[in-house]
Amino acid sequence: MTLWFVRGLRRGVVTTRYPxxxxxxxxxxxxxxxxxxxxxTEDTARRLVQACxxxxxxxxxxxxxxxxxxxxxxxxxxxxxxxxxxxxxxxxELAASTRSVLIKEIPLRGEAR
Amino acid sequence: MTRDxxxxxxxxxxxxxxxxxxxxxRSLHIRTLDTGSCAVCEQEIRLLAAPxxxxxxxxxFFTPAPRHADLLLVTGPMIRAFExxxxxxxxxxPGPKVVVATGACALGGVYPADPFTHGTVDAVLPVxxxxxxxxxxxxxxxxxxxxxxxxxxxxxxxxxxxxxxxxERERAAP
Numbered sequence: 218m219t220l221w222f223v224r225g226l227r228r229g230v231v232t233t234r235y236p237x238x239x240x241x242x243x244x245x246x247x248x249x250x251x252x253x254x255x256x257x258t259e260d261t262a263r264r265l266v267q268a269c270x271x272x273x274x275x276x277x278x279x280x281x282x283x284x285x286x287x288x289x290x291x292x293x294x295x296x297x298x299x300x301x302x303x304x305x306x307x308x309x310e311l312a313a314s315t316r317s318v319l320i321k322e323i324p325l326r327g328e329a330r
Numbered sequence: 331m332t333r334d335x336x337x338x339x340x341x342x343x344x345x346x347x348x349x350x351x352x353x354x355x356r357s358l359h360i361r362t363l364d365t366g367s368c369a370v371c372e373q374e375i376r377l378l379a380a381p382x383x384x385x386x387x388x389x390x391f392f393t394p395a396p397r398h399a400d401l402l403l404v405t406g407p408m409i410r411a412f413e414x415x416x417x418x419x420x421x422x423x424p425g426p427k428v429v430v431a432t433g434a435c436a437l438g439g440v441y442p443a444d445p446f447t448h449g450t451v452d453a454v455l456p457v458x459x460x461x462x463x464x465x466x467x468x469x470x471x472x473x474x475x476x477x478x479x480x481x482x483x484x485x486x487x488x489x490x491x492x493x494x495x496x497x498e499r500e501r502a503a504p
Contacts, residue, residue, distance in 0.1 A: 231381050231382055232381055232382060232383070232384045232387065233382060233383060233384075233469070235469055235472060236388075236472065236473065236476055236481075236482055240469055242469070243467075243469050246467050246469070246470075249462070249491065250491070251491050251492060251493040252491060252492055252493065253492070253493050253494065254492050254494065255494065271434060271439035271440060272439070272442075273439055284491055285438075285439070286462050286486065286491065287434070287437035287438065287439060287460055287462045288434060288437055288438055288439030288462075289434065289439060289462065289464075290434045290439055290440065290464030291463070291464060292464075304493045306489070306491055306493075308485075308486070308489050308491070309463075309467065309469065309470050309473075310470065310473045310482075310485045310486070311461065311462045311463065311466075311470060311473075311485075311486045312459055312460065312461045312462075312470070312473050312474035312476075312477040312478075312484065312486070313459065313460050313462075313477075313484055313486050313487070314458060314459050314460075314477060314478075314484060316437075316452070316457075316460055318484070318486060318487045319437075319460060319462060319486060321489075321490065321491045323491065323492055324492075
């Protein structure tokens with residue numbers, strides 16, 4: 218009957234120390250993608266824009282990829298469309314008090330083959 | 331207790347931010363508002379009160395009444411049928427108040443603006459803090475709440491979301 222009490226003592230405190238200390242479990246969270254500019258050609262970028270279901274990726278006029286972190290659902294379809302150009306960012310502290318800082322400009326440095 | 335001398339007149343954004351940090355520094359009551367979300371954001375918000383996250387230790391509390399709330403935590407893409415209720419909830423809150431848009435729906439990433447939905451929360455309410463994620467994890471929500479009361483620093487401004495390592499080299503050396 219009192220086993221829950223013993224179990225609780227053995228387990229100790231489960232509450233995270235965040236924000237005073239970092240939380241290791243954050244590394245396991247799904248996170249938005251990060252892009253490799255050197256692997257990004259205009260062709261690849263166009264493919265990524267097509268793959269994104271939420272419209273988080275858009276082509277800018279000055280040969281750059283606009284990534285709206287706020288619209289990203291971390292679905293991974295961009296990584297599936299171009300595994301060489303897309304990797305995991307691991308970022309999760311994404312709250313912003315200005316909407317525009319969530320829109321990132323990714324340069325396209327890849328050479329067209 | 332001293333009265334804020336600037337409270338009578340117009341406050342600059344910096345003064346307002348300082349006042350919010352002072353007044354909400356230790357106790358802040360949250361009213362959640364679901365404007366048409368799939369309820370996964372709500373699941374994550376509920377988890378904030380679970381032992382692992384325990385947001386009460388930080389002085390955050392949930393309240394069912396907008397009259398008692400300091401912060402409006404809005405989820406969902408703001409369906410048009412809910413617009414009046416959202417405005418009334420916001421108007422019912424006493425000032426100073428903070429609006430936090432939560433999740434990719436609220437930030438415009440899931441539903442486009444159409445005859446049924448506004449697509450984003452900021453089409454209707456003055457949003458102060460945006461929390462991305464689908465859904466944002468409880469840790470991300472804690473960070474967002476900290477940013478909303480000026481206790482935690484924003485980090486996303488300096489994140490480039492680029493990785494400059496060479497995929498060829500990476501594949502060669504596993």
